[in-house]
Amino acid sequence: MNENVKRLFHVRFLMHPCYAEIIATRPEIRLDKLENDTADKDAQPVLSAAHAYQISSARDEVPRKYHAIAELLERTPKLLIVSTGGAGYDTVNVKDCTERGVLVVNQTGGNAASVAQHVLAMVIALSKQIVQTNHALRAGTMHNRNAFMGSEVQGRTIGIVGLGNVGRRVAELCRTLFGMEVLACDPLLDDKEVAARGATKVDLDELLTRSDFVSINCPLDDTSRGMIGAKQFAMMQPHAYFITTARGSIHDEAALEAALRDKVIAGAGLDVWDKEPPPADHPLLKFDNVLASPHTAGVTKEARENMGRIAAEQIIAALDGKRPPRIVNPQVWLAYAKRFEQIFGVKPE
Helix, strand or coil, rough: CCCCCEEEEEECCCCCCHHHHHHHHCEEEEEEEEECCCHHHHHHCCCHCCCEEEEECCCCCCCCCHCHHHHHHHHCCCCCCCCCCCCCCCCEEEEHHHCCCCEECCCCCCCCCCHHHHHHHHHHHHCCHHHHHHHHHHHHHCCCCHHCCCCCCCCCCCECCCCCHHHHHHHHHHHHHCCCCEECCCCCCHHHHHHHHHCCCCHHHHHHHHHCCCEECCCCCCCCCCECHHHHHHCCCCCEEEECCCCCEEEEEHHHHHHHHHHCCCEEEEECCCCCCCCCCCHHHHHCCCCEECCCCCCCCHHHHHHHHHHHHHHEEEEHHCCCCEEEHHHHHHHHHHHHHHCCCCCCC
């Protein structure tokens, strides 16, 4: 084996063919593919040699043995960088990677336009009762169209939890298209920055009590896990809608079911789930006022190509010894740089 070869692997599939095409322009980078069911004895030579790992961020698409956690890191002694598709990193234990000197990057912002458009589609579909009328027409129960009275979104209030790449785009669309008031809860941003992104900074409680639509657009981490439960749904207005295109486990599905059953809120738009895809008999799928999609908010041709390009360029930059953009754990840089020099004999820039 050529010692100058830099080894990169992925499991099952890549987000877009352009990723492999871009990597192929660098003959010194070898791209290996493993399947979910690749035998451990066949996978281990790839893992042992790997310097970089392109991993899906969808936790149910990749078996746990291929999640970037301590157990996998034990099997990948040369691993320097993990690149997780999209903005999330559900399949990566950032703490484990940091402790091992492994750099974690994502492609945050690469699918922001697609996800934001999905949020807006849910806002409109729910407020106009398009879900309910679609069901009624197909079931033959449409007898009185006035029973499906919708509401306009013009001038209403949307509360956005997480004003990052997606959240700020949601804010822009809602503000400019419909003149909506935009509230935002984001502990990482001060009042001035929130205002620059087109919103008014409030805490979570105020956002919930004032909003006609609540959109969750923050990452899943220790601070957001279980953040929206029975108490939070009870704070929302009875005519308000809950929308999430972020990650399952940020909201409590059982609490949301109870809130819908007891008419605490008017409905929900759900793109993310505790288990993906959710089973057909999932309780939340039985409500006519729930608009459901299987984590497809960011699944568009444009977003996938954009993220594929960003991811490939990040990996190439990192393996060239440059500091890549979108680092999730910047505190690891010194330890990472030391390991990089030990493996490749040069210091990263």
